[in-house]
Amino acid sequence: MTTKQIRDTFGDIADGEVTTQRHSLAGRVMLLRRQGKVAFAELRDQHGAIQLFARSNDLERFDAFGDLNLGDWIGARGFVGKTKKGELSLFIDSFVLLARAQRSFGDKWHGISDVDTRYRQRYVDLWANPETRVALTRRFRMVSKMRRYLEDLNFIEVETPLLHPIAGGALAKPFITHHNSLDMELYLRIAPELYLKRLIVGGFDKVFEIGRVFRNEGISPRHNPEFTMLELYEAYADYQDMMTLTENLVAYLVFDAFGTTKISYQDREIDFTTPWRRATLEDLTSESLGYEISLETPIEKLKEIADGLGIVGDSKWGSGKYLLEIYERTTESSLWDPVFVMDFPREVSPLSRDHRSKADRVERFEAIVAGRELANAFSELNDPIEQRRRFAHQVELAQGGDDEAMNMDEDYIRALEYGLPPTGGLGIGIDRLAMLLCDASQIREVIAFPALRKETL
RNA sequence: GCCCUCCUGGCGCAAUGGUUAGCGCAACGGACUUUUAAUCCGGCGGUUCUGGGUUCGAGUCCCAGGGGGGGCACCA
Numbered sequence: 001m002t003t004k005q006i007r008d009t010f011g012d013i014a015d016g017e018v019t020t021q022r023h024s025l026a027g028r029v030m031l032l033r034r035q036g037k038v039a040f041a042e043l044r045d046q047h048g049a050i051q052l053f054a055r056s057n058d059l060e061r062f063d064a065f066g067d068l069n070l071g072d073w074i075g076a077r078g079f080v081g082k083t084k085k086g087e088l089s090l091f092i093d094s095f096v097l098l099a100r101a102q103r104s105f106g107d108k109w110h111g112i113s114d115v116d117t118r119y120r121q122r123y124v125d126l127w128a129n130p131e132t133r134v135a136l137t138r139r140f141r142m143v144s145k146m147r148r149y150l151e152d153l154n155f156i157e158v159e160t161p162l163l164h165p166i167a168g169g170a171l172a173k174p175f176i177t178h179h180n181s182l183d184m185e186l187y188l189r190i191a192p193e194l195y196l197k198r199l200i201v202g203g204f205d206k207v208f209e210i211g212r213v214f215r216n217e218g219i220s221p222r223h224n225p226e227f228t229m230l231e232l233y234e235a236y237a238d239y240q241d242m243m244t245l246t247e248n249l250v251a252y253l254v255f256d257a258f259g260t261t262k263i264s265y266q267d268r269e270i271d272f273t274t275p276w277r278r279a280t281l282e283d284l285t286s287e288s289l290g291y292e293i294s295l296e297t298p299i300e301k302l303k304e305i306a307d308g309l310g311i312v313g314d315s316k317w318g319s320g321k322y323l324l325e326i327y328e329r330t331t332e333s334s335l336w337d338p339v340f341v342m343d344f345p346r347e348v349s350p351l352s353r354d355h356r357s358k359a360d361r362v363e364r365f366e367a368i369v370a371g372r373e374l375a376n377a378f379s380e381l382n383d384p385i386e387q388r389r390r391f392a393h394q395v396e397l398a399q400g401g402d403d404e405a406m407n408m409d410e411d412y413i414r415a416l417e418y419g420l421p422p423t424g425g426l427g428i429g430i431d432r433l434a435m436l437l438c439d440a441s442q443i444r445e446v447i448a449f450p451a452l453r454k455e456t457l
Numbered sequence: 458g459c460c461c462u463c464c465u466g467g468c469g470c471a472a473u474g475g476u477u478a479g480c481g482c483a484a485c486g487g488a489c490u491u492u493u494a495a496u497c498c499g500g501c502g503g504u505u506c507u508g509g510g511u512u513c514g515a516g517u518c519c520c521a522g523g524g525g526g527g528g529c530a531c532c533a
Contacts, residue, residue: 036489055490083491104483106468109494116525217532373533429533
C-alpha cells in the first residue's frame with residue numbers, strides 16, 4: 001500500500017485503536033524518535049507520510065530499527081492503528097532495510113536553502129523541500145490534462161524530428177551538432193512548426209506535439225535553453241478559432257488545478273475567466289502611449305518614438321519592426337490579465353497569413369498573461385509564392401547580420417506547393433504556463449533539472 | 458554581454474580587523490515503553506571557495522580567479 005491509501009482507508013478510526021489488518025509500506029525514513037523501548041519514525045513515500053510505531057516487545061530487530069539513518073529506504077509491515085495521541089500509525093512488527101542513505105538530506109527543519117544545491121541535486125531538494133515536489137507534480141499533471149483535453153477534441157499527438165537540417169519555424173539562434181556518417185551539420189530544433197504543417201499537407205487534420213525545443217540564448221529567471229512547447233495545427237481553422245481554443249484550454253487547466261479561474265500569482269490576482277480580452281497590437285500600444293500609433297504612422301515618427309525609448313534601430317527595419325519593438329518596450333509587460341494581442345505587422349511574422357481585411361498586417365495573435373507571452377498563434381500562410389518571398393526577406397536579414405533570421409526552406413515551400421489547407425496554428429510555452437500554475441517567479445522552479453554551468457566535483 | 462551581491466563543519470545559521478572561529482540540527486556514544494522539530498547527558502567534527510595583497514594581527518579590508526543569486530539587455 002501507499003501512505004495515502006492507509007490514510008484514506010483508516011483515517012477515521014478511534015484514538016488508541018489498533019486494527020487487525022496487517023499491511024506493508026515502503027518509503028524513506030524522514031524522522032526518527034527513539035524513546036527507550038519504543039520508537040517512532042516518519043515514513044515518507046511519493047504520496048505523503050505516515051508514522052511508524054515500534055515497540056521492542058513486538059519488533060524483533062528493534063535495535064536495528066533505532067539505528068536507521070534519516071534518508072534510509074525501508075519496507076515495514078504491521079497493523080494499522082492510532083496512537084493515544086491520535087496519530088495514525090503503522091504498528092510494525094517487522095521491517096527491512098532496502099537501501100542505506102550515506103549522505104544527509106539537510107536540516108530537518110530548514111531543509112536545503114542553498115540554491116545551487118537545490119537545482120544541481122534535485123533528488124535532495126525533492127526530499128528536503130516538499131514545495132519542489134508540489135510544483136513539479138502540478139506541472140506534470142497539467143501536461144497530462146492538456147494531452148487528454150486535446151485528444152478529446154480529436155487532435156492526434158505526433159512526433160517530429162528534433163534534429164533539423166535547417167533550423168526553422170521561429171526566430172532564434174539554434175544549437176548546432178554534427179552527424180558523423182552523413183557528414184552534415186544538424187540543428188536542434190527551435191520549433192516543430194514546419195514539420196507539423198507538413199503533416200497537415202499530408203492529410204492529418206488536427207495534430208499536436210508537446211516537446212522540447214532548444215534555443216541558444218542566455219539563461220534567465222524566465223529562460224532555459226531547452227524548454228517545452230505545445231504546438232498544434234488544425235485544418236480549416238483560423239486564428240479566431242485558435243483564440244477560442246487557447247482560452248478554453250488554459251481556463252480548463254487553471255480550473256483543474258485550483259477549482260476556480262481566478263488565481264493568485266505573485267500576490268496579484270489573474271482572472272482567466274473566458275472570454276479573454278481581444279485587442280489589436282496597435283490599439284493596445286496607443287493606449288499605453290497615450291496617443292495614436294499604427295502601421296500608418298510615418299516611419300520617421302516611429303523612429304523618433306523608438307529613439308526616445310532607447311531602442312537602437314537598424315537601417316533594415318520597416319514600420320512593422322519599429323511598431324513591434326515599441327509595443328514590446330511600452331506595452332507588453334504592463335498587460336496582466338489574459339489578453340489576445342491581435343494583428344501583428346506582416347514584416348515580423350514570416351509564417352503568418354495576410355489579414356483578410358487589413359493591409360500589411362497578418363492574422364496573428366499573442367496571448368499575454370502577467371506581462372509575458374504565453375501563446376503565439378496565427379492563420380498559417382499557405383501561399384507558396386508569398387512564403388518564398390517572406391523567406392527571401394529573412395535571408396536578406398540574415399546576410400545583414402541578423403543571426404536569428406530564418407533560412408530558405410525549399411522543401412517546406414515544395415510542401416506548400418502541394419497545397420496546405422487553410423490552417424490555424426498555436427504554440428504555448430509549457431514552462432511559462434506551469435510558472436503561472438505554480439506561482440513560480442523563476443522558470444527553474446518548474447523544471448526538474450534546469451540548465452546550469454558545469455559543475456567541477 | 459553589462460551592473461550589483463553572496464560563498465564559514467554534511468545541513469541551517471553566528472562571530473565591532475584582535476586569544477583556541479561559536480550555536481542548532483544531522484552523524485556518533487549513553488538514558489528513557491506513546492513521541493510529534495521529543496527531551497536529557499557525553500564526546501567528535503572546520504586550512505572560513507581558491508590564489509595573491511594590506512596589517513603587529515584577516516572569516517572580516519583590497520585585487521584576481523571559480524561557483525551561486527538578483528537586476529538590465531535579448532528572447533518564449
